[in-house]
Amino acid sequence: MKEFAVFWGCTIQARFPFIEKSTRIVLEAFGLPYRDIDGFTCCPEKSLVNNIDHAAFVLTAARNVALVDELGVDLVSPCTGCVSNLATVKCELNANPKEKSEVNSLLKEVGREFTGKSKLHHLVPFFHDAVGILAIKQRMKRDFSGMKIALHYGCHMIRPSHALRNDDPLNPQKFDNLIRAMGAESLQFLTKLMCCGQGLDRIDEHDKALHFARIKLRELKSIGADALVLCCPSCFLQFDNNQFLMEKEGEKFGIPVIYFTELLGLSMGYTAEELGMTAHRVEVEPFIKKWESMADRPPREEAIEAGLNGPNLIG
Amino acid sequence: MLEATLNLKLLEMCSKCGACFSICPSCMHIPGYDPRAVINDILDGNYEKWLTSRHIWQCLECHHCLEICYQHYGFENAMAALRTIAAKRGIHPTQLKRGWEMFVKTSRLGEPALPARKKLGLPEPKASGADEFKKLLSLLKEKREKKKK
Incomplete structure (x- = not known):
């Protein structure tokens, strides 16, 4: 490389x-x-x-x-x-x-x-194309099967397409592929590609910025997303910080916001503390707790081993 | 002035289409935000009134309009052209100016958070190119002044 x-x-x-x-x-x-x-x-x-x-x-x-x-x-x-x-x-x-x-x-x-x-x-299309899904799977200690993840691509990861040329600008797949490779379900929902709206905070329109965050967070709550995963500091600011501000005003969504590298790190066995996730403003605890509660499932290697050497269709 | 930065022929096509209107997040969620009206006014030569409008700044530059546009043009170009003229006349959100001033002064929009870096065990941040950047900006300024003469 x-x-x-x-x-x-x-x-x-x-x-x-x-x-x-x-x-x-x-x-x-x-x-x-x-x-x-x-x-x-x-x-x-x-x-x-x-x-x-x-x-x-x-x-x-x-x-x-x-x-x-x-x-x-x-x-x-x-x-x-x-x-x-x-x-x-x-x-x-x-x-x-x-x-x-x-x-x-x-x-x-x-x-x-x-x-x-x-x-x-x-970083995201780079991991998809240059590092590759196989290499990611090989390094994972534990996957996220059973977890429901809502992806937010972030407009500028894929657009403008003439400059970036890394995915379909209106129907991107690579981030989804990575999340699925980590074993999670990538939820499909109406506002998936909607801009986070953080730009409105930069032009003195804080109420409208909150409104944009609210639209997506409300949908995520209604479809039961365990986390919102993204890879853009601006979108992170919008969904973590502004969600926190809304929570303080009594509007609770409870959607943990997780950076792509944090999710990957967790799957490789690093703890939330090691990854610095305790610095988030919206609690990531609910996500980690649910994931940990699923830990008594047999590990991946055993399941694969059982599939290869145990009783199977051939006999 | 707008003719210099916009392709009015393409905009003429835009005025008859409006595909972007159905995908633009600001069109969907900000009442009164309608770039079709802006485009028609530009084509009629009446763009002045938009320079003081909040709407030209509410374009989030998400490039959805560009991607759905069969000309790969999109009304974002019209909004950007209006913003540039407005900014030149000093009509812009105050935060925007603050950001610009910080950028010109420091070459960045914020300095690395040193105490937090130390706590996380992150290495010393690399040197910024601020001096070279400032020299380039003054060269650009000189070049512009020469052109004026």
Whole structure:
């Protein structure tokens, strides 16, 4: 596997360092060739920067991509927004030689060059495509069979598709495949692909942001989801933090919000404490408790062994 | 001004379609949010009134409209173009400006949370590229000023 740099992004490092913790744990456990590199800035965030100054948006993203271009490594990020913004700019520049040379004439002044050769991956499709479901199954100690999981892809994991090219933008499958490989049921529900609405919190519309969170959480409660699983710090903020705020006002949903890397870590035998999940604002206890209560089922290996060597259809 | 950033021919097609309206989360959940009205006003040359509207900021940039659009265009482009003009005139949500200022000043939207990192046993965060970033922004500014002259 090609070496890759991890792009953590501002939100994970500033607000949710425990997400960095669980991501490092799983990257280490899989022995993946990752490294941390100097010099990254904000990706930059689209709604804040692109709306005010498109050229600054492109230049900043191009510089970040140039850092990995120079090292000849790829880039993987556990942040949905970061990948999407970097890939959008990479796509724009690769499709527009004139703009690319203008950007490069500025980058040259600081000794950098954007070539756009490195691949930019979101962690989830990266695990699906590059690590693979078989490798995940081999490292799992315990699966999640019997657990009902609601997935939230996060818009920018898969869109815009012309820049990311990693899944069907309107009917994505890869995250579902990973959850099913971990033995859980991936619930299908009306608001599955609905945007989390966190962006509304960034434009001084907190009530509307809560309203968006409420729509999805209400549906999840009604279909009996054990957890909402996602892989985007912005969506995490929306569903964990804003759910907590609603709980404080007496509106209780009780839907634990779990990061993809945390779920993977749990299945590999790490505890919720080791993975930093105790820092969540909405309790993850109900999910862990239900999962633990199912622990007396025979372990996977025994079930497979029994299927192969015990009495079966052949005799 | 809008002609420079928008493809009005494609928008003309948009005004007769509206496929995006049935998939856009803001259309579904924010009363009065209707980009079809915005598109028609842009085509009629009456876009000014939208610059002060909350609606242009309520586009979540989820790109659903782009993906469902048979032109792969989507009204997000129209909303983004209006936001850019509004922001240039200083009409924008206050939080947006705060975020932009922090970005320009520090190259990031927040600094790594050091005490929490220590508690979690995370390594020292890598150096940011703030100095180089600031130099690039000033180069961009210089280039723009030269162009004006």
